[in-house]
Amino acid sequence: MSGDPFSSERIAPPRRRGLVARVIFFLTRRKIGKVPTPMRVMAHQPALLMGYARMELAQMKMSRVPGSLKALASIRTSTLLGCPY
Secondary structure (H helix, E strand, O other), rough: OOOOOOOOOOOEEEEEEEEHHHHHHHHHHHHOOOOOHHHHHHHHHHHHHHHHHHHHHHHHHHHOHHHHHHHHHHHHHHHHHOOOO
């Protein structure tokens, strides 16, 4: 954590990350290249992080929309919002 109040690293990491958080962080890094700040914040409350992960998995399993269209929508949304991942 730096002393700069405008730094993107203002949130201290949890003192100890459990197995679930480590696995989720690993999978997230593998998929998008980094762990977004909201996930790092949720790691302070493992039950919240687990609930979020379950929601993400449920959304990925939805089959009403083809996977390629989901990917295209995700890329377009990221582009419109200026999100790097």
